[in-house]
Amino acid sequence: MLEVSGLNAFYGDSHILHAVDLTVGSSDRVSILGRNGSGKTTLMKSILNAGPYIHGSISLDHRDLARETSFQRARLGLSLVPEDRRIFPHLTVTDNLLIALAAAGDRAGLDLERVLDTFPMLGPLAARYGSQLSGGQQQMVAVARGVMPRPRFLLLDEPTEGLAPVIVRQLAQSVAKLCNEFKIGLLLSEQNIWFARFCTQYVHIIESGRIVFSGSWDEFESRPDVKHRYLAV
Ligand SMILES: Nc1ncnc2c1ncn2[C@@H]1O[C@H](COP(=O)(O)OP(=O)(O)OP(=O)(O)O)[C@@H](O)[C@H]1O
Numbered sequence: 001m002l003e004v005s006g007l008n009a010f011y012g013d014s015h016i017l018h019a020v021d022l023t024v025g026s027s028d029r030v031s032i033l034g035r036n037g038s039g040k041t042t043l044m045k046s047i048l049n050a051g052p053y054i055h056g057s058i059s060l061d062h063r064d065l066a067r068e069t070s071f072q073r074a075r076l077g078l079s080l081v082p083e084d085r086r087i088f089p090h091l092t093v094t095d096n097l098l099i100a101l102a103a104a105g106d107r108a109g110l111d112l113e114r115v116l117d118t119f120p121m122l123g124p125l126a127a128r129y130g131s132q133l134s135g136g137q138q139q140m141v142a143v144a145r146g147v148m149p150r151p152r153f154l155l156l157d158e159p160t161e162g163l164a165p166v167i168v169r170q171l172a173q174s175v176a177k178l179c180n181e182f183k184i185g186l187l188l189s190e191q192n193i194w195f196a197r198f199c200t201q202y203v204h205i206i207e208s209g210r211i212v213f214s215g216s217w218d219e220f221e222s223r224p225d226v227k228h229r230y231l232a233v
């Protein structure tokens with residue numbers, strides 16, 4: 001279980017997250033929806049100890065992560081796919097994926113062929129360099145790389161940003177399949193409601209660094225006022 005409790009996050013004097021509580025059970029799939037600047041990326045980075053200064057607690061299976069570096073958190077089973085993808089441009093697609101096995105530590109990672117099978121677009125690109133990929137192809141590589149160490153929890157930060165609708169659909173199928181097949185818990189930050197609904201069971205809305213709604217997708221659908229107020233749709 002991934003548990004965030006009373007999380008406050010800061011960049012210098014700027015107080016960005018305010019008393020955020022959030023739980024993702026093992027194999028659960030949870031979305032964080034919110035407008036630009038609402039704090040989604042800050043939350044993801046806080047969980048990986050990758051930037052913001054924080055107060056509050058973050059634990060994995062009741063183990064407090066306060067003293068763990070980003071690398072140690074990755075070894076313990078947290079995998080962040082950042083918004084800006086960070087594909088290695090001078091490595092091939094295959095090597096971009098294999099290098100992520102280093103994050104698995106003593107755990108067994110996933111088999112390269114099985115991951116490539118889950119992203120049909122990537123097979124034919126396996127020998128191509130990161131610098132030669134389109135934005136959609138890069139995003140597929142970033143997500144595939146994120147699952148290679150077989151994390152306990154995959155954290156996807158706005159994976160659909162800038163992608164064509166056909167790529168968004170393919171990505172949704174791959175993410176849902178991987179999480180189901182390998183029992184990977186998912187924390188997804190998104191603005192694309194269709195994608196979030198396809199991939200997750202539960203949704204939180206974040207606004208100005210505060211969680212303002214939490215519920216199932218049915219509960220979300222029954223609250224058009226919430227959708228209108230916080231997501232402007
Ligand atoms: N490195 C930083 N230093 C100072 N302020 C920052 C920094 N990064 C983000 N912020 C501020 O923190 C707030 C939350 O930003 P964050 O990137 O977490 O939001 P977001 O919901 O992920 O937005 P987006 O959908 O645009 O990516 C914003 O007001 C942003 O300007």
